[in-house]
Amino acid sequence: MEKVLNINLKVWRQANPEVAGRFEEYKVETSPDSSFLEMFDVLNEQLINSGQEPVAFDHDCREGICGMCSMVINGRPHGPKKAVTTCQLHMRSFNDGDTVVVEPWRADAFPVIKDLTVNRSSFDKIIASGGYISVNTGNAVDANSMLIPKDDADTAFEAATCIGCGACVSACKNASAMLFVGAKVTQLATLPQGKAEREKRVVAMVNAMDAEGFGACSNTGACAAECPKGIPLSVIATLNKEYTKAKMKGF
Template sequence: MSNENMTIHLKVWKQKNTGSKGHLEDYTVNNVSPDMSFLEMFDVLNEELIHENKEPIAFDHDCREGICGMCSMYINGRPHGPLEGVTTCQLHMRSFKDGDTIVVEPWRAAAFPVIKDLVVDRTAFDRIIASGGYVSINTGNAQDANNLPIGKERADLAFAAAACIGCGACVAACKNASAMLFVSAKVSQLALLPQGEPERQSRALSMVAQMDAEGFGSCTNTGACSAECPKEISLDNIARLNREFLGASLSKPE
């Protein structure tokens, strides 16, 4: 733990609402403790702005434990900032130096319109899940949980895919604003498990169709999504999605 406080310069995206034009605005925050989280630095700045009767910066955040997926800052050209496997809320100021200038923008993607400042609309992700990211089982229909043994390796792989927090960093990182990593994580989780088998083909087809309808771009396999993913969702999932999609397309009854 260091006790030397820092001065940080910020260039932050300000945009009144979806329809208006945005711009970068300069701010300076003094007395930043290295133990502060990145969002706590924004809290301090916002309190100062309110004190000066200026408008605070709007940003999305909730759990501040790296699991809800709500925080979404594009920091110095990288979703969630410089560290690997970390969300914005878990990024701490000890990762920066006194006097640094940090540029903070919202996720940039046509399918994620800006609502205000750093806040974007990610409901496209919900619609993709609603198109097929589930097992169709009504409450009360389940058999005993241990009647369905699932090998540890397979269960672990499914869990690794299911760890996606739906933050959208993959889309923000991708030069095509593709949502393939997000879609592939859910398709993989359920394709790996016996529970997902009956709807395996229709799921891959509908989710990809919805992804396209939402205006996400195509995947060109650059891998930026996985490199920037705070939960380190593997690129293998995209390969699996491609297999699932191809298999489903070929066997689809006309």
């Protein structure tokens, strides 16, 4: 017979941003091969069948690239595994009879919408403030007409793997968004296309980050340790450097 795991869930339930939330306890029978979100699908079917309100949670691609899923599982954003999103976490990472506490991202800049879903439009506002290149790039040019050293391409690509999920903010004791902003600034400032606007961009993005109510970084490294894409802490040093240079130039 196929192995079955009995999981005791303690899930944050909150009807809307205005009311106080509370934890509810549920029991779910699940396959070890099921993903964490599929386990939640089973829970929601149980809840619907018994006439209760299903748990609201964010999800989209379910293949670890969209950055929508956002659960703090036993105190860890995206659960106990390294460099894995909630949707790619499987129930085989848990034992039969485990009690699993599931909470939403917690930060004043990410207010709860309902249950486990939070409003992450503060990230959108940071991107809208300058996280792009405002030139018409036209047709793709010949690859050899713009020489980019391999190291720079690798640094930019590594930073560009950020999916903007917000795990960094949820892990940080200061609810700081500097790993996210650092990743975007590093990605754009390392490549020739992004260099033209680097000063204006970094100042605008840091201003937006501060205005949205994120905290200041204290280099604990929790963000990089919990990042599902393994964005390194060094992007924050790059952000600090880019910002200070821009400020000294009068931007």
